[in-house]
Amino acid sequence: MAEEVKLFGSWASPYTSRVKVVLKLKGIEYENVEEDLSNKSPLLLKYNPIHKKVPVFLHHGKPIAESLIIIEYIDETWKHNPILPIDPYDRAMARFWAKFIDEKIQPAVWKTLLAGENEREAAIEEAHQLLKTLERELNGKKFFGGESLGFLDVAGNVVVWLEVSQEALGMNLLDKEKFPILHEWCQRVLDDDAFKQVMPPKEKLLAFTRARFEAFLGPK
């Protein structure tokens, strides 16, 4: 029942979006609680006192934090349309690459945004190498999960969001000529029914990204 399942999140958070995509893929009804991240609710702080972040998933009143941990919980609790592979080795690979995205690609992308003029080229080169490494993992498949979206495609949404929002940041990090395979994968993901329903409208995302970036850098 919808009232047993709640998701505390933000429309602008790709991590929240990951969970929403999985809930959509599994057809699970839930109550969406939109958080204002500049003014976090007492409930959010109660349910995630350690990190105080979104998303937080609530099931039968019990909270779970961290998007990838939430997804594994959802996959184990609602076993239809599995998101993670069945084979333990394939599961380990999916987890490895999801971690690579969160711990290597994301920080590298941020570095290119924040780098001073002297370091920018090196930062871009590093991000490019990491994206190339990820691209190779597609290895001729339609999605990382094979014929349909899997765990790594969901975790890879941050790459998709980068593709969509990078123009707002005046950058072309995920250049479709440098990364034709990754670019095509992004298009297939954006075209997926579940993903489409959950992705924020492009203009809204661009405006938000622009504003957030300018706020972060401060007035020039």
Added chain:
Amino acid sequence: MADDIILLDFWPSMFGMRVKIALAEKDLKYEYREEDLRNKSPLLLEMNPVHKKIPVLIHHGKPICESQIIVEYIDEVWKDKSPLLPSDPYERAQARFWADYVDKKIFELGRKIWTTKGEDQEAAKKELIGCLKILEGELGEKPFFSGENFGFVDVSLVTFSCWFYAYERFGNFSIEAECPKLIAWTKRCMQKESVSSSLADPFKICGFVVLLRKKFGIE
């Protein structure tokens, strides 16, 4: 060998120790290969081209990297003996959350303690004790993090305990004074053969840190 397992490791690594504990818990025979991190073997570079780090578990010739991922893999493949993750999905999520918390905090803070001085070191000490207290609170009165049985979170954290002596020596503080229940838990874990046979000697770790500090030019 029956199970065809190779572990590429480096003896002081608390991450490698996690894998050793998991393999011991499952009673598995494996080939242990010590890596010289200043001169990494072709096998390591071939099996972990992305990070070029240890530990790497090679099972039937296929590599698995990243210690928590390796431990989960071991738990899933050899699921009939000494399960490390609970069977309930919510308890599993909690175990993964706390193991992830250990990964996000403890290594970096510990490293700051033996590589910095003055205000930076004081801040790192304070933050490390804060995190250990949170973990101590999570343990509560239970014998192990998931309850009666030794499990995933215990594996993730206990391997740092052989580094505590080095942290205390260079940070000039006592972890036991601040977190007595956590130290009691480490002793409880050490009563298990899988743990005591996998953790390095704290004095040897300290000696290793002395060498590293010299190498990095830290006074």
